[in-house]
Amino acid sequence: MxxxxxxxxxxxxxxxxxxxxxxxxxxxxxxxxxxxxxxxxxRGPDGQPVVQLKGITMGREPASGMDRFYQELDEITVRDLGATIRFDFIPWGDEKNQISRAIASKEYDLYVGGAWSDFTSFAARNAFANLMPLLDQVPDLVSHYDGKLNNVMIHDRLFGIPQYNLPGGGGEGMLFREDLRKAWGLPEIKDLESAEKYLYKAKEAYPDSPMINDKRFKDNLWTLMAGSKYLDVVKGYAVVSVAEPYKALSMYDTPEYKQVLLRAKQWYEDGIVSREILAAQGNATGETLEWMKTDKKPLEFNNHFGAVSSGYIGVLKELFPEFEYGWFDYYLDHVPNYMPYMTPDNITMISVGAHSKHKEIALKLIEKAHTDRTYYNLLLYGVEGENYNLKGDYISYAGIKSENKKPGWTGLYDGSMSLMEKYPGEWQAIVEHLHSEGAKRAVENGESPLAGFRFDTEPITAELAAMEAVRSHYIVPLSVGMSEGIDADLALARQRMNEAGFLSFMEELQKQLDAFAAMKR
Incomplete structure (x- = not known):
């Protein structure tokens, strides 16, 4: 018995x-x-207590398959680490606030963050464990990154493990109905002017939907109009010219910035930009996808190529196999392509809160995820046959319902571990072109002059907080086209920004760029 x-x-x-x-x-x-x-x-099979880790990741939990996912994950993590992990999913949309609340709650062991989160401010407040003293416990991880972890250190501390990028692949861009472009007799989309023609024609054909409903379109306008001349050094505030990469320039003082404002104002007045644009969440791509799934909108003006490839194409081709899609990449032909270098654009952090006693085990889990094929496939793709299929050396989602496709553990992506994916229809050729062409150009251009530069904001924390308040109140409405007069509104925004400490900010930035340039020499 x-x-x-x-x-x-x-x-x-x-x-x-x-x-x-x-x-x-x-x-x-x-x-x-x-x-x-x-x-x-x-307790595990050896009788020892099993550590129970908690983590957060982005996206929506698959409709099914999570039982088998945790079953298979538990088998290897209990065996190798004496631990289990459970993830809470945070849907894209209001991710910055939701991640911040999760970090503040101190109930998780593992967090994810990047440019779309408030990672740097939390790191400055020591919310995450410094992993430098623990690296001797994960020699396979250190070897895997081959010195590249130095690029994400802040004040000689390592607050997270970044995703591992290889050259090639798309950046931000526009997804659009290529079959409609052909039917409408429009030119091939390859620059701002041809993209604009598509936007206006699409507005005629879909009058009840805004073609742009995400505030970040202003960043893509900047990329298309100025990306070949400047490199971002502090996004939204300061740039450097490609010709003089160590001389800080106010983004607001460049002639191209005014042109961006004028174009945004024209689009807003013509109804291309939503009248409710200021009320949009920080990331409104989910709303656009729902419109596209019911054929109420023929495009997504701003999203990342990887997100479109993994989250849009399979769903849309499943619903509308007769539709043909195209991709206009804003980066490939409009921004210098450099070899990738490690940044906290996507990064996995370990808490120093209530669960800090488990940070060694959490780091070993990250090591396994980046160096062990079984861990990587499970954490990035899910359960084979349930969340994805494996066809030879290719990942395939043929026969997998879109709601069962599992989002990968955010921040884990590793170009040296990831498998090529089989995409439906025309998308396969688009993916292969972007990867091959992007990699070719990156190898030709070599390393970015800013590779390894990290702006230390600690000396100007108060100024940055005041500047951000000014940016939200004055710059953001202006940049999405809500202006009665560009010259007067821009002059007022500059004045308020200077009062908030912008000149001190620029002085500190230049000081650090000078030191970095001297080190490079």
């Missing part, structure tokens, strides 16, 4: 603590209650 009792006890453990899911009780090593049945203590 003892065997049935043990099975029932294991099932109760899974139900009460939601740590090892029900199916894990039938397959593989199953943590169980201690000898006394102490609540909250889970």
């Amino acid at each position: 003892r065997k049935p009792v043990r099975i029932i006890g294991a099932l109760l453990t899974c139900f009460i603590f939601t740590v090892i899911i029900l199916s894990a009780c039938r397959h593989g090593p199953t943590p169980s209650l201690g000898e006394e049945g102490t609540p909250g203590i889970i």
Whole structure:
């Protein structure tokens, strides 16, 4: 009779603590209650307590398959690390605020962040563990990054492990109905002017939907109008020219910035830009996808190529197999293509909050995720046959319902580990072209002159906070086209920005650029 009792006890453990899911009780090593049945203590097959990690990741949880996902994940993490992990999914949209609340709650071991989060301000407040003293415990991870982790250090501290990028692939761009472009007799989309013609024609054909409903379109206008001349050094505030990469320039003082404002104003007045643009979430791509899924909008003006490839194409081609899609990449022909270098654009951090005692195990999990094929495939793609299919050396989602496609653990992407994906229809050729052409240009151009530069904002924390308030109140409305007079509004915005400490900001930035240039020499 003892065997049935043990099975029932294991099932109760899974139900009460939601740590090892029900199916894990039938397959593989199953943590169980201690000898006394102490609540909250889970023990592995060796009798040792199992650490229960919590993490956050971006996207929407798959409709099915998570039971098997955790079953397979638990089998290897309990065996290798004596731990389990459970993820909470944060949908894209209001991600910056939601991630900030999750970090402030201090209830997670592992966080994700990047340019779309408030990572740097939390790092400045020591919200994340400094991983430098722990690197000797993860030699395979250190070897894998081959010295590149130095580029994401802040004040000689390492607050996270970045994704590993290889040259090639698309940047920000516009997804559009290529079949409609042909039917409308429009030119091939390859610059701002041809993209604008498509926007206006699409507005005629879809009058009830705004063609642009995301405030970030202003950044893409800047890329198209000025990206070949300048490199961003502090996004939204300062740039350097390609010709003089260590001389800081106010973005607002460049002649191209005024041209961006004029174009945004014209689009707003003509109804291309939504009248409710200021009320839009920080990331409004989810709203656009829903419109495209019901054929109420023929384009997405600003999104990342990777996000479109993984989150849009499969869904849309499944719904509308007869539609043909195109991609206009804003970066490939309008921004210098350099070899990629490590930045916190996507990064995985470990908490120093309530769960800081588990940071060594959490770091070892990250090591496994970047160096072990079984971990990587599971954490990035999910369960084979449930969330994806494997066709030879290619990932395929043919036959997988779109709602069952699992978002990868955000920040984990590793170009040296990722598998090529088979895409439906015309998208395969688009992907292959961007990867090959982007890689070719990056190799030709070599390393960016700013590779390894990190602006230390600690000396001007107060100024930056005041500048951000000014930017939100004056610059953002102006940059999305809501202006009665560009010259007067821009002059007022500059005045308010100077009052907030912009000149001190520029002085500190130039000081650090000078030091960086001297080091490079």
